[in-house]
Amino acid sequence: MVYFIGAGPGDVDLITVKGRKIVEKADIVIYAGSLVSKEHMDFCKKEVKIYNSAHMTLEEVISVIVKAEVENKITVRLHTGDPSIYGAIKEQMDELGKRNIAYEVVPGVSSFTAAASAIKREFTLPGVSQTVILTRIEGRTPVPENEDIEKLASIGASMAIFLSVGMIEKVVEKLKKGYKRNVPIAIIERASWEDERSIIGTLEDITDKVKKAGITKCAQILVGDFIDSNYSKSLLYDKNFTHMYREGKKK
Template sequence: MENIVYFIGAGPGDPDLITVKGRKILSEADVIIYAGSLVSKEHFEHCKENVEIHNSASMTLQEVIDVVVKSYNENKKIVRLHTGDPAIYGAIKEQMDELEKFNIPYEVVPGVSSFTAAAAAIKKEFTLPNVSQTIILTRMEGRTPVPEKEDLERLAGIGASMALFLSVGMIDKVVEKLRKGYGRNVPVAVIQRATWGDEKYVIGTLDDIAEKVKEENITKTAQILVGDFINCEYDKSLLYHENFTHMFRKGKDENSSN
């Protein structure tokens, strides 16, 4: 492993959902800075016995960078372990910008995002023919603002499949905006801690999902999935249709004409 900083996506919860590449790099690390309770500590079972571990939940950006710079100058192998995929709400851009100031090289190793893990938990597919071919990843405005053009009501008006991060604590506001945007009652699923041992979920519609979420005491670490893909009729994919021809397969009608 080169002496560079690795930003690694640990996956949504289940420690086996980290990539093979991510686990290999993690096993060779001298220093790990990980994202608190969002990352399973079982990952550390694959690490060196004397690995130095820091929990970034109690650290500022400057403190994280200080650890990285010090460790890099000591020629140690460093891993910044993020939950899910670090490219989505991972706050890695600001860290990478700081490393560039010190001319410290880095690499990003992607991971399984919680939005795909949530869909897997309820055994659904976001992109169904004649239903939706678009997925919107977004969040409700909280302490972190959302650009006005990305207001949830406006996005919901598109009618695409949606996955909301960091929003379940504002479920009533979420429902209100979605109802205005979609203009009708649509299916909704809320999945808490997808792929963790204590995973749980509720499925309903805009009419009843807020009540179900409160009954199950789902207050954080959850994905809100919205759209007809959760419960609908749909067209079969052309990809596997007997008359659909592509470079690896001739259609049935084409074969019969030869």
């Protein structure tokens, strides 16, 4: 059996209880060594075989899994954050499907939610934004034309931009054209790790702040009015609001 598990954004304790229990019984662990904390390996049994996928090709990963299946072993494919977001798991699952190898996906905490926690913000504020867009700028991996950051920013929703801080000038240029105003923006480097850093600014000054801090990778870009704005309180806890669990007080 193969398990694709989200290890979380960095902090070793942000893996799910289910994910940790499977890691503890795994015979084989293939982990994304460039991003996943090695501390997860401390929870493995002594006889586990560990592979760092940072040095492996897709074919090599599948070869290890196939061999483990023949030997009736449990394989854990440990991905950073949540494996469904920029996890490159579809191509792996397709290869397993071709070989009739059973697998399961265990979700994890994404870096975009860890980043919001780091700056103590809520993406979905009443009267401000009820939509969160997860995206990235085009680099060596292209982005569909209709998903260009400028077009997405024109919606005015909260945004979490992955894998793009190394091109911060280009990101900011597109955001300015899209939002058409000076909105708040935050850069969170290595969210939930011990050396986490956060910078909050606006589209006008964030590029200089990022360059001064020397942040070039492993950072989330969060942008939108949710970072700094007035908002309406939730009706859920309004004393005058009635719902199926509570009768509201009459005004």
